[in-house]
Each structure stands twice: as C-alpha cells, then as structure tokens.
Amino acid sequence: MADVAVVGAGLIGLSIANELAARGADVTVFDRDEPARAASWAGAGMLAPFSEATADSDLLALCRRSLEAYPAFVADVQERSGVDVRLRFDGTLHAALDEADLGRLGVAAASARANGGDAMLLDRAEVLEREPFLAKHVAGGLFVANEAQVDNRRLGRALVGAARARGVRFERVAQLALACDARRVRGVRTPQGFAAASTVVNAAGAWAGALDGVPEHARVAVRPVAGEMLAIALPPSAIHALVWFGHRYLVPRDDARLLVGATVVERGFDARVTAAGVHDLLDAALAVAPALASFAVVETWAGLRPATPDGRPYIGPTALEGYVVASGHYRNGILLAPETAHAIAELIVSGRVPASIAPFAPGRVGSMKSNPLREGAAAAAKPAE
Numbered sequence: 437m438a439d440v441a442v443v444g445a446g447l448i449g450l451s452i453a454n455e456l457a458a459r460g461a462d463v464t465v466f467d468r469d470e471p472a473r474a475a476s477w478a479g480a481g482m483l484a485p486f487s488e489a490t491a492d493s494d495l496l497a498l499c500r501r502s503l504e505a506y507p508a509f510v511a512d513v514q515e516r517s518g519v520d521v522r523l524r525f526d527g528t529l530h531a532a533l534d535e536a537d538l539g540r541l542g543v544a545a546a547s548a549r550a551n552g553g554d555a556m557l558l559d560r561a562e563v564l565e566r567e568p569f570l571a572k573h574v575a576g577g578l579f580v581a582n583e584a585q586v587d588n589r590r591l592g593r594a595l596v597g598a599a600r601a602r603g604v605r606f607e608r609v610a611q612l613a614l615a616c617d618a619r620r621v622r623g624v625r626t627p628q629g630f631a632a633a634s635t636v637v638n639a640a641g642a643w644a645g646a647l648d649g650v651p652e653h654a655r656v657a658v659r660p661v662a663g664e665m666l667a668i669a670l671p672p673s674a675i676h677a678l679v680w681f682g683h684r685y686l687v688p689r690d691d692a693r694l695l696v697g698a699t700v701v702e703r704g705f706d707a708r709v710t711a712a713g714v715h716d717l718l719d720a721a722l723a724v725a726p727a728l729a730s731f732a733v734v735e736t737w738a739g740l741r742p743a744t745p746d747g748r749p750y751i752g753p754t755a756l757e758g759y760v761v762a763s764g765h766y767r768n769g770i771l772l773a774p775e776t777a778h779a780i781a782e783l784i785v786s787g788r789v790p791a792s793i794a795p796f797a798p799g800r801v802g803s804m805k806s807n808p809l810r811e812g813a814a815a816a817a818k819p820a821e
C-alpha cells in the first residue's frame with residue numbers, strides 16, 4: 437500500500453491523512469507548527485455553500501457534495517477520537533437592515549433555490565420570532581435551512597485523534613523541502629534527514645505556493661488573504677443560527693461564545709489583528725444586534741485563507757509524478773475537507789483522477805501564473821534566525 441507524506445496538518449492535510457489511513461495507507465504528516473493551528477483554527481466553521489453564493493458551478497457542486505458528506509465524515513472522526521465536533525444543521529439567517537438589503541436578498545433567494553438551497557424570504561416579524569436578539573428595526577430576512585456549522589477547532593483535535601488511532605505518524609519539522617529527481621517525487625527532506633515517500637501531498641494552505649524544492653513546472657500560485665475575527669461572551673440561547681448581514685456574520689457556539697467574522701484583507705503573510713479590523717467587525721455586529729454592546733469581547737484572532745488566481749482550489753496530481761496538491765480552498769476549506777480527502781485518497785489508492793476534482797487540476801490553464809507573493813512567502817515561511 438502507498439506510503440504517503442502529507443505536508444501541512446491543517447483540516448485539509450489531516451482529513452486526507454485520516455482517509456488514506458482508513459484505506460490502509462502508511463501516512464506521515466509533516467508540519468512546522470502544532471497541527472490544526474493555522475487557517476483551520478482561525479476559521480468560523482460555517483458549512484454554507486449557498487450563502488457564500490459562489491458563481492462557479494463546478495465549485496458549488498463540490499461544496500454541495502462535501503456538505504452532504506459531512507454527517508458521515510464527522511460520525512467517523514468522533515467515534516475514532518471521542519471528541520464531539522458540534523456539527524449543527526440549524527441553517528443560516530440573512531438579515532436585511534433596509535429596503536436595499538431586502539432587494540438583494542430577493543435576488544439571493546432565487547439564486548440559492550436554483551442551486552439547491554432550501555431558502556425562504558421572511559418578513560420582520562418572522563426574523564424576530566427566530567432571532568429576537570437582533571435589532572428591532574430589521575427590514576426582513578432570508579433563511580437557508582440546509583446549511584450547517586461545525587466547531588473547527590474541535591474538528592482539528594478530533595482529526596488528529598482519529599488519524600493517530602489509525603496509525604498516522606506526526607512529525608514537527610522546522611524546515612521542509614520536497615525531494616525529487618527529474619521524473620518523480622522521492623520524499624521530503626527535513627533537518628532530521630530524508631524521509632522516502634512514493635507520494636507527497638502538498639496541503640500547506642496559504643504557504644502551498646512557497647514549498648521548497650518544487651520544480652517550476654509543478655508549482656501552484658497560492659496567496660494569503662487575511663481574515664480577522666473576534667468572539668463575544670453570550671449565552672448560547674441568545675442567537676440560535678448563523679446570521680449573515682452584508683459581508684459579515686455571527687456564529688453562535690455551544691460554549692457561550694458568539695463569533696463575529698470576518699474581514700478580508702490582501703496584505704501578504706500578515707496575520708495580525710488590527711484596530712481597523714476590530715472596529716469594522718464591531719461596527720457591523722452592533723448595527724444588526726445592538727444589544728451585544730454590553731457583553732464582553734473575549735478573544736480576537738486572525739488567519740490566512742489560501743487563495744488562487746481563478747478562485748478554484750488545486751486538488752489533484754501535478755506534472756511531477758507522485759506530487760499531489762490539495763490547497764487553495766480559500767473561504768471554503770472547512771466545508772471542503774471531507775470531499776477533498778475522499779477524492780485525494782481515491783486518487784492515491786486507485787491511481788485514477790475522480791471526476792469530481794477534474795475541474796480543479798493543479799495544472800489547469802491559467803493556474804500556473806507566477807505568484808508575485810511567492811518570494812515573500814518563502815521568506816515568511818523560514819523560521820527566524
């Protein structure tokens with residue numbers, strides 16, 4: 437059975453490792469940090485393909501398949517790890533604060549329905565009946581019933597536990613480079629030495645374009661897009677479902693924290709929380725739920741989404757034999773983890789590219805543009821001297 441090195445222990449790399457091990461592969465996961473601490477820890481955990489309103493029908497189809505796969509995916513990792521990842525299928529409410537918002541929600545409702553979303557428009561009274569904590573002056577809303585959320589930090593812990601239980605090894609390495617000859621991958625090189633592998637999976641998230649040792653013809657263009665978030669201490673009964681308003685959202689967690697997200701900022705490998713980011717999030721949150729003003733802000737954080745030039749992730753084999761990429765999931769990496777893992781495991785075990793990932797080939801036309809951030813990325817990826 438295949439021996440596989442997975443580079444990157446985010447939700448994408450962990451899900452792939454777990455799925456491969458379930459199919460009998462010998463897997464080692466390499467990361468320079470603790471597992472599941474980068475974007476996969478920073479994300480909001482929304483499983484919301486219709487609310488993200490992607491206009492890309494291939495990507496939407498992949499997102500829908502992954503949402504459908506979530507209950508079985510979660511049941512497996514929970515059983516193996518004993519960690520409850522709090523998967524909740526309680527839908528998404530989009531709140532309109534004025535007539536212009538309401539008009540946009542009418543269009544969004546039609547598009548969500550056409551794409552398979554179970555969407556219904558609500559008047560003010562219906563919005564407040566569902567979510568009495570919101571501003572009394574809401575103009576109306578849109579409810580998408582078939583969307584969900586997962587606690588992504590718990591999911592990271594659960595996947596590490598499930599993967600370990602299946603025999604996956606974890607190596608923490610200060611530096612890592614792909615090892616290959618002109619024809620194929622041979623493994624990875626780390627300060628601990630050379631580790632042979634017949635397949636190497638690049639699941640390095642926002643850093644996937646900066647992996648050392650990758651020949652030019654097999655490189656992908658991934659860039660970081662920062663997202664800042666904060667959490668407010670709030671009883672779990674105050675807000676019941678995901679609430680979107682414009683480009684911001686509220687995510688109620690079972691642990692009495694309400695997440696407020698997220699900014700979208702292009703500023704390279706910079707995962708600081710800025711005053712402007714916090715201001716933006718609080719301003720938007722207090723407009724839709726003024727009663728939040730008297731509750732405590734208990735946490736702020738930021739992460740780097742892995743973005744690609746055409747908005748599609750890279751999932752599949754490359755021109756270098758044995759070198760596979762699974763990165764660039766941008767705003768949907770938590771949602772897409774089960775389907776990415778399924779497809780990559782299928783590819784590695786059977787040698788065939790599953791039809792579901794054909795549109796996401798790393799070597800697709802237009803995807804191999806040089807990445808202006810790659811040099812900065814390589815510098816940022818190196819540990820401080």
Ligand SMILES: Cc1cc2nc3c(=O)[nH]c(=O)nc-3n(C[C@H](O)[C@H](O)[C@H](O)COP(=O)(O)OP(=O)(O)OC[C@H]3O[C@@H](n4cnc5c(N)ncnc54)[C@H](O)[C@@H]3O)c2cc1C
Binds near residue numbers: 663698
């Ligand atoms: C604020 C925010 C909100 C989000 N909300 C959602 C959401 O609601 N729903 C959703 O589906 N998605 C959401 N996302 C997107 C989602 O979090 C990401 O798409 C997903 O986590 C990417 O997972 P990953 O495993 O590819 O990358 P990461 O989680 O970033 O993991 C990459 C790993 O690779 C390691 N690594 C990198 N380079 C190397 C190297 N050279 N050697 C060794 N290790 C290396 C890193 O240390 C890291 O552990 C959000 C993201 C952010 C930032």
